[in-house]
Amino acid sequence: MSTPTQKEDGVDQRRITVSVNGESRSAEVEPRLLLAHLLRQGLGLTGTHIGCDTTNCGACTVLYDGEPIKSCTMLAVQADGHEVTTVEGLGTPSELDPVQEGFKEEHGLQCGFCTPGMMLAAKALITRNDEPSEEDVRWALSGNLCRCTGYQNIVKAVLWAADKERANGGGSAEGPSTAEHTDLTV
Known part of the structure; x- marks a missing residue:
């Protein structure tokens, strides 16, 4: 469960831990941060594309506990304690999925x-x-x-x-x- 904290500037933060591509990752995030933005800007996993921000295009699809979800409409705090797989987690350059x-x-x-x-x-x-x-x-x-x-x-x-x-x-x-x-x- 995410733990509430507050930065010096008064912005509400939550500490979350998410397994991303098999690696446990922790972050302090604003409760309104979208999962797509955590993956792209926070973790540098730019394979998760943002095309519409409305769930229409599916470019931001990731696997959430093995199920496809559109990460542009899921909050990062909702992923706390869950497994997320991005395209970077499918295979390696030498051994493609x-x-x-x-x-x-x-x-x-x-x-x-x-x-x-x-x-x-x-x-x-x-x-x-x-x-x-x-x-x-x-x-x-x-x-x-x-x-x-x-x-x-x-x-x-x-x-x-x-x-x-x-x-x-x-x-x-x-x-x-x-x-x-x-x-x-x-």
Whole structure:
């Protein structure tokens, strides 16, 4: 549970601890700070994009305890004690997650702005359903907009990733994971 504190300038702060990509991170945040801003400005995880601030585009999608959520409308204090996965937590440059591989192999990105949110929504789908249909993929991604009209290749990329996950026995590349704890003020 977040602990209330107050800065010298009288601004209300809360101390929170969130597991981000497997690493425990603590921060002093204003109660009104959005999770997207904590991730981008506070933690430097700029793969979480901000496109609309209204939950319409899905560019800010992250996994919250394994479920896709739009971080532009969730307060950082709501993530206290929870696990958040960003696109930076999917794989590494030398060992891509099957979802990342699928987007590469099937040309599932164009400008790339929607890609992190699409990948995380896809990861959540494949975790729940390792044999999704094209309709399942389209439904799972329906909250994420691609302004470059790359939907057909995105769907193919997700189906490719699901096939790869099944071939791997459901396991995927783990992102950075460490017991290290980082303390910061936002």
